[in-house]
Amino acid sequence: MKEKILSIELENLVRKGKIDEKTIEKILDERLKQIMEEMKDEGQT
Amino acid sequence: MKVKLELENVGGLRGNHSFEFETGRVNILEAPNAVGKSSIIRGLAAVLSAPFIGSLAESEAEILGLSPEALINVYEDEATVRLRMNGEIKELRIRRDGRLLKNPHGDNKFLFAGLLAREAKLMRNLLTGHDDFYWIVSIMSLADEFKKVSDIIERKLTEVSLKIEELKRRIEDQKQLREELTTLETEKRKLEKEYESLQEELSLISTEDPILMKFSKEIEQLRRREKEIKKSINGLMKTLEREEKNLREVQREYKEQKNKYEKLKEEIRHARWKLASISPDEIGELERVAHISKTRIETLREERTRYEVELNLYTSALQSMDESLEKVTCPLCMSGVIPIREIKERIEKLRKKISEVNLEIDKAMRTYDESLWKRDQIIKEMEDLKNKINSLENELKSEESDLHRLEGDLNTCKRVVENKEKELKTKYDELKLIQEKLVKKYKEKEDYEEKHGKKKEKLTDKLSEILKRTGEVEHRVQETKDKLSEISYEYIIDTSINIDHAIQIYETFRNELEATLEDLRKITDKERRGVAREFNRRIREILDKLGFKEFEEISLNEDTYKLQVYRQGGKYQPIASLSTSERSAIVAVLQIAMKMTYLPENPCFIIDAVALDFDENKVTRILNYLSKLAKERDWLIILTKLSEKESLAVHIYEPNA
Numbered sequence: 282m283k284e285k286i287l288s289i290e291l292e293n294l295v296r297k298g299k300i301d302e303k304t305i306e307k308i309l310d311e312r313l314k315q316i317m318e319e320m321k322d323e324g325q326t
Numbered sequence: 327m328k329v330k331l332e333l334e335n336v337g338g339l340r341g342n343h344s345f346e347f348e349t350g351r352v353n354i355l356e357a358p359n360a361v362g363k364s365s366i367i368r369g370l371a372a373v374l375s376a377p378f379i380g381s382l383a384e385s386e387a388e389i390l391g392l393s394p395e396a397l398i399n400v401y402e403d404e405a406t407v408r409l410r411m412n413g414e415i416k417e418l419r420i421r422r423d424g425r426l427l428k429n430p431h432g433d434n435k436f437l438f439a440g441l442l443a444r445e446a447k448l449m450r451n452l453l454t455g456h457d458d459f460y461w462i463v464s465i466m467s468l469a470d471e472f473k474k475v476s477d478i479i480e481r482k483l484t485e486v487s488l489k490i491e492e493l494k495r496r497i498e499d500q501k502q503l504r505e506e507l508t509t510l511e512t513e514k515r516k517l518e519k520e521y522e523s524l525q526e527e528l529s530l531i532s533t534e535d536p537i538l539m540k541f542s543k544e545i546e547q548l549r550r551r552e553k554e555i556k557k558s559i560n561g562l563m564k565t566l567e568r569e570e571k572n573l574r575e576v577q578r579e580y581k582e583q584k585n586k587y588e589k590l591k592e593e594i595r596h597a598r599w600k601l602a603s604i605s606p607d608e609i610g611e612l613e614r615v616a617h618i619s620k621t622r623i624e625t626l627r628e629e630r631t632r633y634e635v636e637l638n639l640y641t642s643a644l645q646s647m648d649e650s651l652e653k654v655t656c657p658l659c660m661s662g663v664i665p666i667r668e669i670k671e672r673i674e675k676l677r678k679k680i681s682e683v684n685l686e687i688d689k690a691m692r693t694y695d696e697s698l699w700k701r702d703q704i705i706k707e708m709e710d711l712k713n714k715i716n717s718l719e720n721e722l723k724s725e726e727s728d729l730h731r732l733e734g735d736l737n738t739c740k741r742v743v744e745n746k747e748k749e750l751k752t753k754y755d756e757l758k759l760i761q762e763k764l765v766k767k768y769k770e771k772e773d774y775e776e777k778h779g780k781k782k783e784k785l786t787d788k789l790s791e792i793l794k795r796t797g798e799v800e801h802r803v804q805e806t807k808d809k810l811s812e813i814s815y816e817y818i819i820d821t822s823i824n825i826d827h828a829i830q831i832y833e834t835f836r837n838e839l840e841a842t843l844e845d846l847r848k849i850t851d852k853e854r855r856g857v858a859r860e861f862n863r864r865i866r867e868i869l870d871k872l873g874f875k876e877f878e879e880i881s882l883n884e885d886t887y888k889l890q891v892y893r894q895g896g897k898y899q900p901i902a903s904l905s906t907s908e909r910s911a912i913v914a915v916l917q918i919a920m921k922m923t924y925l926p927e928n929p930c931f932i933i934d935a936v937a938l939d940f941d942e943n944k945v946t947r948i949l950n951y952l953s954k955l956a957k958e959r960d961w962l963i964i965l966t967k968l969s970e971k972e973s974l975a976v977h978i979y980e981p982n983a
Contacts, residue, residue, distance in 0.1 A: 291479075313835050320831055
C-alpha cells in the first residue's frame, strides 16, 4: 500500500490541475524524507 | 442573455468596435468579405483561449491567426478584446512583442475544440486524409499531464538508480580502502616498533667516548690559545699602526728640515760666490777714474780762471773804449793798436771757451761722482754679502742642530717600528703553529670518529629514515581515513547517512518510484481510453440525433486512436476514400462531440459557415441540433456567414421544423 501513496497523491494533484515540475519535485523529496523516517523507525525497532 | 464583445485595434478593425450576441441561441454573423468577420472571430477565440502555453498551443494559435502579429491591427502596437458575459468580464490586452497587459486566463483547449473552421486542426487532419487522432485524447484528456508527471518520475528514477550504482561502487571502494587502512596501520605499528628498538640501541652507544672527549679538550685549549694570540696580534697591529704613523710624521718633519738646511747651504754658497765675483781691481779702477776726473776738473778750473781773467780784461777795456773808434790801444800789452771788432770777437770767443770748459768740468764732475758712488756701492754690497753669509751660517748651524735632533727621533721611531714588526712576526709564527696543531688535532679527531662513529651514524640514518617513513604512512592513514569518511556517508535531503543505509533508502524509494510510474502509466492509459470512450459515446449520440444514417459508426479506436468510419452494414470506410463533403460532415460531428466532451463548461462555440460545405439538409440538421444545444445549455454559438449585404449584421438563427 505504501507504494501507492505517491501515485494517489500525484493523480489527485493532476486532476485538480495543480501540477507543475517544482511541486512534483517537492512531493518526491517529501516522500524520500518519509521513507528515511520510516526506515529509521524500522531500524530502531 | 446578452453578450457584449468589445474589440480595439483587432485585425482589420482599427479603433473601438462592439458587438452584441445572445446566449442560448445560434447567432449568425453575416457580412461581405473584408468587413471584419474574421477579426471578430479571432478576437473572440483569442479572449477565450489565450495565453498559449506550450509549442502545440502556440503553433495552433498561429495557424488560426491568433498570434500578436496577426491579431493586432497593422497600424497599432496593442489590441484589446473584452467579453462581457454572464456578469463576468474576460479581457485580453496584448502588445505586438507578445507581452500580455491583461490576461483573460483562457483555455488552450478552445483552440482545438471550440472552433469549427477550415483552419481548425480537426478539419485539417481529416481533409488531408489522416486517420491518426491520438492528439485528441492527448490534448483533450489529462493524459498529457500524467505523461509530464511520469517523465519527471522517470527522470527521478534514473537519478536514483544512478545514485544507487554510485553508492554500490562506493561500498566497493570503502571495502578496498578499509583493507588499505588495515595494511597501513600494520605497517605503522611495525615502524613504531622498529623505531623504539633503534632508539634503545642508539642510547647504548651514544654515551661520551673518553678519547673523543680528550680530543675535544685539546682542541678547545688550542682554540683558546689561538684566540689569545689573535687578540694579541690585533693589539700589536694597532700599536704598529700608531708607530708607523708616528714614523711617517717624523720622516716628514726630517725631510722638511733637511730641505730647509740644504736650502740655507745653497744660499750661503751663492752669497760666497757672489762675494768672490766682486773684484778689488774694480774698486781700484773706479778710484783711479775718480782721481783722473778730479785732476781734470782742477786743470779745467785753472783754464777757466785764465779765460775769465782775459775776459774781464777785454770786457773792462771795451767798457772804457769809445766804440766809435775803429782801433784802440791793446788793453793787454797796452802798446799796439787793436780794432774794437777784434776785441768783441775775442770776448765772444772767450765766453764760448768758458762755457765749453764749464761743460767739461760738469762732465768730469759727473764721472768723478759716479765712480765714487759705484765704488761705495760695491763696497756696500760686499759688506752686505759678508753679513748675510755670517747670518746664514749662524742659521745653518741652528738648523743643523735641529736636523741632528730629528735624525735621532727618526732612528728611534724606526727602531720602535722594527721592534713591533719583529714582535708581530713572532706572534704570527706562534699562531701558525697553533693553527697547524689544531688542523692536526681535527684530523686526528675526524679519523677517530670515522673509525669509531660509523655505527652510530648508520643507526641515526636508519632512525631518520624510519621517522620519515612513519610520517608518510601516517599521512596515508589520515588520507585513507578522510577518503573513507568522505565516501562512507551520503547526504539525503540535508541528512548525513551511512551509505549502507542510504542504499536501502534509495532502493525503497526506487521501488516506490517504479510502482508509481507503473500506476501513472495505467492511469494515463485509462484516461486516454476513458476520454476516447466518452468521445465515441458523444459521436454516437450526435449521429443518432442528426440521423446521419449512411454512417453506422464513427469512432476512435481505443487502442490505436485511429478514426474508424463504418458505413451501414458494418463496412469499414478508410478516411482517404471519403468524399470532401462527407469528410466535412464528419468534421462537424466530431467538432461538436469534442466541444461537448472536452469543453462542456465553456459556453462559446464558433462556426465558420465555410466549414459546413456539404449538403444543405445535413447543414440544416446540424444547425437545428446546435440551436437545441444552445438553448438547453445556454451556449453562445456564433456562425459566421458570407453575405452580399454591404454591412455587418448579427441575427439569430431560427431552427425550422
